[in-house]
Each structure stands twice: as structure tokens, then as C-alpha cells.
Amino acid sequence: MAMNLPLKQAFEAYQAGRFGDALSLIAEIGRRPGGRTQELASLEGNCRLRMGDVLGAAEAFAAGSALPGANAAMLAKFAVGLFSRAGARARLADFGGTAVALNPGDSALLYDHARALFDEGRYHETAALAGGLDRANPHHFVLIVNSFRLTGQFSRLAEELEAACLRDPGDALAAVSRYVVAREIADFPVVGAHETALGDLDHPERGPLTDGEPAIARLLWARTDRAASMPNSDSIRLAAEPPGPPRRPVSPAGERLKIGYLSSDFHDHATMRLFEDVLVQHDREAFDITLFCHTEPHQRGWQQRNLPADLVSSTVHVGAMDDQAAAAEISARGIDILVDLKGHTMGARLGIAKRADAPVKATFLGYPGSVMGGGFDYAITDPVVTPDAAIPHFEEKLCRLPETYQPNGMLRRALPKAATRASAGLPEKAFVFASFNAIQKITPETFRLWCRILKAVPHAVFWIFAERSEARANLLRAFRAAEIAEERIFFTAGMPYEAHVARLGLADLGLDSVPYNGHTTTSDMLWAGLPLLTMRGHAFQARVSESLLKAARIDGLVAEDAEDFVHRAVALAASPDRISALKARIEENRFRAPLFDSERFTRHLENAYRLMADQARLGLAPALIDVPALPPRIGPFAERRRGE
Numbered sequence: 001m002a003m004n005l006p007l008k009q010a011f012e013a014y015q016a017g018r019f020g021d022a023l024s025l026i027a028e029i030g031r032r033p034g035g036r037t038q039e040l041a042s043l044e045g046n047c048r049l050r051m052g053d054v055l056g057a058a059e060a061f062a063a064g065s066a067l068p069g070a071n072a073a074m075l076a077k078f079a080v081g082l083f084s085r086a087g088a089r090a091r092l093a094d095f096g097g098t099a100v101a102l103n104p105g106d107s108a109l110l111y112d113h114a115r116a117l118f119d120e121g122r123y124h125e126t127a128a129l130a131g132g133l134d135r136a137n138p139h140h141f142v143l144i145v146n147s148f149r150l151t152g153q154f155s156r157l158a159e160e161l162e163a164a165c166l167r168d169p170g171d172a173l174a175a176v177s178r179y180v181v182a183r184e185i186a187d188f189p190v191v192g193a194h195e196t197a198l199g200d201l202d203h204p205e206r207g208p209l210t211d212g213e214p215a216i217a218r219l220l221w222a223r224t225d226r227a228a229s230m231p232n233s234d235s236i237r238l239a240a241e242p243p244g245p246p247r248r249p250v251s252p253a254g255e256r257l258k259i260g261y262l263s264s265d266f267h268d269h270a271t272m273r274l275f276e277d278v279l280v281q282h283d284r285e286a287f288d289i290t291l292f293c294h295t296e297p298h299q300r301g302w303q304q305r306n307l308p309a310d311l312v313s314s315t316v317h318v319g320a321m322d323d324q325a326a327a328a329e330i331s332a333r334g335i336d337i338l339v340d341l342k343g344h345t346m347g348a349r350l351g352i353a354k355r356a357d358a359p360v361k362a363t364f365l366g367y368p369g370s371v372m373g374g375g376f377d378y379a380i381t382d383p384v385v386t387p388d389a390a391i392p393h394f395e396e397k398l399c400r401l402p403e404t405y406q407p408n409g410m411l412r413r414a415l416p417k418a419a420t421r422a423s424a425g426l427p428e429k430a431f432v433f434a435s436f437n438a439i440q441k442i443t444p445e446t447f448r449l450w451c452r453i454l455k456a457v458p459h460a461v462f463w464i465f466a467e468r469s470e471a472r473a474n475l476l477r478a479f480r481a482a483e484i485a486e487e488r489i490f491f492t493a494g495m496p497y498e499a500h501v502a503r504l505g506l507a508d509l510g511l512d513s514v515p516y517n518g519h520t521t522t523s524d525m526l527w528a529g530l531p532l533l534t535m536r537g538h539a540f541q542a543r544v545s546e547s548l549l550k551a552a553r554i555d556g557l558v559a560e561d562a563e564d565f566v567h568r569a570v571a572l573a574a575s576p577d578r579i580s581a582l583k584a585r586i587e588e589n590r591f592r593a594p595l596f597d598s599e600r601f602t603r604h605l606e607n608a609y610r611l612m613a614d615q616a617r618l619g620l621a622p623a624l625i626d627v628p629a630l631p632p633r634i635g636p637f638a639e640r641r642r643g644e
Helices: 002-013 019-030 038-050 054-065 072-086 090-102 107-119 122-127 138-152 154-166 172-184 188-199 208-210 232-240 269-282 300-305 310-313 324-332 350-355 390-393 442-456 471-482 497-504 520-528 541-549 562-573 576-589 598-617
Strands: 255-265 287-293 338-339 361-362 378-381 399-400 431-435 462-465 491-492 509-510 532-535
Touching: 002 019, 019 038, 038 054, 038 072, 054 072, 072 090, 090 107, 090 138, 090 497, 107 122, 107 138, 122 138, 138 154, 138 172, 154 471, 172 188, 172 208, 188 208, 188 442, 255 390, 255 598, 269 300, 269 520, 269 598, 287 324, 324 350, 324 491, 324 562, 338 350, 338 562, 338 598, 361 598, 378 598, 399 598, 431 442, 431 562, 442 462, 442 509, 442 562, 471 491, 497 520, 509 562, 520 541, 532 541, 532 562, 562 576
Parallel strands: 255 287, 255 338, 338 361, 361 378, 378 399, 431 462, 431 509, 462 491, 509 532
Antiparallel strands: none
């Protein structure tokens, strides 16, 4: 009876709105032997919730669920909902398993727990919960697909997707997911069937497939700028968000232009291997640079090691902010030109850019195409990747840099060291063709071209970057079907960058993929001294290698069409002297041609920003900008030797 009176008093205080008094009484009761009960925990949770302490309420309900009584399942479920409401992702990931065990069969609760695990990067734990998720729910199904994909369970994933397509042949999400996964494991029959359906722009059934397709997946098959610019799942979702706010005026002429870069890639990432020198070499007297960083905290050590101290100190970490709060930070710092470096790629925060009131907004580097729905004023490109014919297919106005759109850091980039074919497991005497592009870029068309070349050059072998066992098995199966002997195929996997650059030169000729070229892969090959044969394309992502070869001043490696591609590859394989001359030319041009002249590139980019700002100061709408080239350099722009 003595226990009931304080509990009654606590409940009366709660009912009267005296939540602090109620909590004091609850604490007093809880200190007594046997005082902690589910009823007491529930009252504490409700008090804290009414006081606005959502996280404290969640913890009270979670503690109550561990106490004896009939309400454990309900209290645990309350706790999960409140952890989610409080944004306590890590706590939800840890506690969710308890709640799920207390509420068996509740797929919605299981999803909340699994999603928190996934968002925390605990992909294997997420995948282990897949059996209890509701495959008829699109959110659940996407989580299943992504968890299997990121844990490398491609065989299981392929089975899931095939079953989903059989259950509902009209399920566009399952069909698109199956296609995307087939790309990653070189499942050419599935890829070919989807390309046939997707490639006919006038086919009556292609709409649901393309509308459900991620933007980056579109570029794997889109052979024209028109196809690349059709709506996709990312652009449709982004376009549905409210339009951006009115823009602030740009800083007056004569003041430093404030440039803000938005990205999650400010770490040891391919984008920063390209862009690091620009960040280092920006003219600090003319430009005020701020990084709006949503890089994961555990990856930020790179910033301390590689970026100037002034840039590290002016970095704004927006990862924990919602889009509106991050946009407010951009406004508070008076950013004149906001440059998003992600576009429609994984980890992008395009909602931040859309909500920002910066006078000028541009998309650059991360996504080779129009970032539709993003509300950007400019896409920073070059005349090769976006000739005049591309202009109608861009939502943004083009700002074309004069030599190449791709920056290429060289200040700390490792030069190739000596390597041997034996160390890479390659035959010493054979002619070695190579492809180091990501597996998903290998289209059936690309594969057929490879086979034609290998049949015409019987003494050649093919060196292919492929890490997944499923991809290797599918490629070997396809080569066997094409009557190419397995012993001519050599697979390789990823390795640290310095070792990777050293091994590239062991090949004789790189073969590009179509329509999605190598991008960083191509510039890595040229940095390493390896010639790359590409084909003239008709979309941004299909013209990148041509742009890079032109900036490297290397001629004769852009085929006009498929027949010419095969002809040139075969002719080069028959001419070791031409291969040697090409390699020597690449070496000679490394520190003379514009491609790796990062200081020159930075000055061109800065002039682009000045022209954008001038347009805005005049009150004019964004318009096509072709940045004029600086005078040609006389002599090399750097003095470094191989192996340094």
C-alpha cells in the first residue's frame, strides 16, 4: 500500500501537467526495492514525451520493456517509434532487435530496425533480417535488394529478383532492379533483354521501366543525349520537391567570390583524386572557398592530411543536418556560387542544393549528364562531351571549359613505378588488351566487340578488372560461348592506387566500354602511360574518353564506329612500333599537355565562376558560356620523373 500512494501521487501530478514533480516522484519510487515496474516506466515515458524529451521517453519505454509484465512488446514498440522520431539511428539499430523479438511477425517494426541497421552501414545484419521483410512492400523490397547487393550476395539477390518478376511481370521496380544487378555480374542475357526494351524510345511499354530506373543506370545503355535526358526515378523524385527559394544577389564586383562545394566525397575517393589539386590551388585572394561536407565522420581524416588548413577550418559538416538546415548554412555564409559535386549518384544530397538561395548553382564532375529536377543554373562541361547538339537535352545551361571538363590532380598523385608481367600473372610475350572499367559498363555490344578483336588477334590475351566471382563466372561462360579460350582471359581485382598505376602499363592497349566510357579509369590509364582505344559517342558519358585523349594530345585512338574500333584494335596489335610510339607520346605529354595541368585547369574553372557571376550581376538569366582558353604553355608545367 505504501508503494501505491507515491505512484498515485505521481500519476496525479502527470494528469495536472506537473511533469517535473511527477518525474521526481517516479525517481523516488524507482530507487526502492522492486519499485521499477512497467507501469512506472510507462508513466515516466509519457511524462518525458509531454515535456518534449522524445529521446528520454524512448529510453524509458525501452527500459520498461525489459521489466516483467504483460506490456513488454507494446513498450518496446513505443520505444522504436520514438527513437525513429528522435533521429536516434544508432540507438534504434541497437535496440530494434529486442523490439523485434518481442513483436514476432510485425514486418513494419522489423523494417524500421533493418533500415536503421542499413543506415548505420551494418549491411550484413540488415541482410540477415531479409527473410521477415514484406516483399510486396516496395520500401521493404528495396532494402532487401540493397542489403544483398552491398554484402555481395549476388546469387541470392538474382534469385530474389527473378522470383519477384515471376510473381508480378508488371512490377517495374523488380524488373529495373534485376537489370541493375545483372549489370554488376555481367549477366548478358538479362542485360540484353532489358536493353532491347529500354532502347526503343517509342516502345509503348518502356515508360514504367525508364521512370523507375536510377539516373546512373540510365547512362549504362543510353547512346544519345536524348535517351540520357529522359525522366528517371531520381529526376522524377527531385522534380516533385518544392521549387527553390528566390536567389540572393551575388557579391559586388571587386569582392572575393564565395564558392561553396557540396559533396560526400571529401575523402580518399576517386573524385578527390581528380579534384584535390583544384581545392589546393584556388586563388585565395580572389575566391573564398567553403566545403559543405556530408562525408561520413570515419572518412574525414583525409581532409586533415590533404587539404590546406584554411579550407579544413572553413569546412561545414552538414551530414547530420536536414536539407533545410544545411541550405540555411549556405545562405548564412553568403555563398555566391554553390557547386554540387555529386549529381544523381549514390550519397547525393540534391535537396540541399535545391533549397539553397545561392545566386548561382552549378552541377559539376560527379554525374556525366543533366541533373534533371535539381534546379541548377549551369552544368560545367567541355565542348567535346557536350557539343552544340547536346544543348537541347540539358536542363541547365552549359558552361564549357576550353580543354576538358575533368580536373586531374597531379601534385601528390603517384607516378608509375616499375612492374613486371610476372608479378601480375600475365604472359610475357602475348599482346595484352585490357579493360579496367567497372563491370556494369560492359554492355553486350562492348563484349561482342572484344570477342571480334580477340578472334582476329589469336596471339592476344585479355586482362579484365572483375572482383565478383559471379561476374567472372558469367564472363567466362560468355567467352566460351563466343569460342574464346578461357586461358586467354586474365582477371584482376582492386589494389592500392600506387600499385594499380604501376600495373596498368603492363598492358599494350586499353579497350574502352561503350556507351559509358572510362572516366577516372581513362585518366588513370593515360597517367600510367597506357594507350586507350575508344569510340566516338553521342552522349556525355560516351564522349569522356575522347575529351581526355584530346586534352592529352594523343591522336589516332578515337574510332568512328564499331567497325573502325575493331579495325584499329587489330591494326595496333599487329604494330608493336606504333604501340611503343603511343606510349612514348603519352609519357612525353604527361607534363606538357593540358590533361594533367591542374593549375591551368583551376584558372579556367575560376574564370568560369567569374563569367557566371558577371551574368548574375547584370540581372541576366543563365546562358551558354564558353570559357576562353589561356595562352598555350611554353615548356613543361612540372618536372617529375617516373617512380617519384
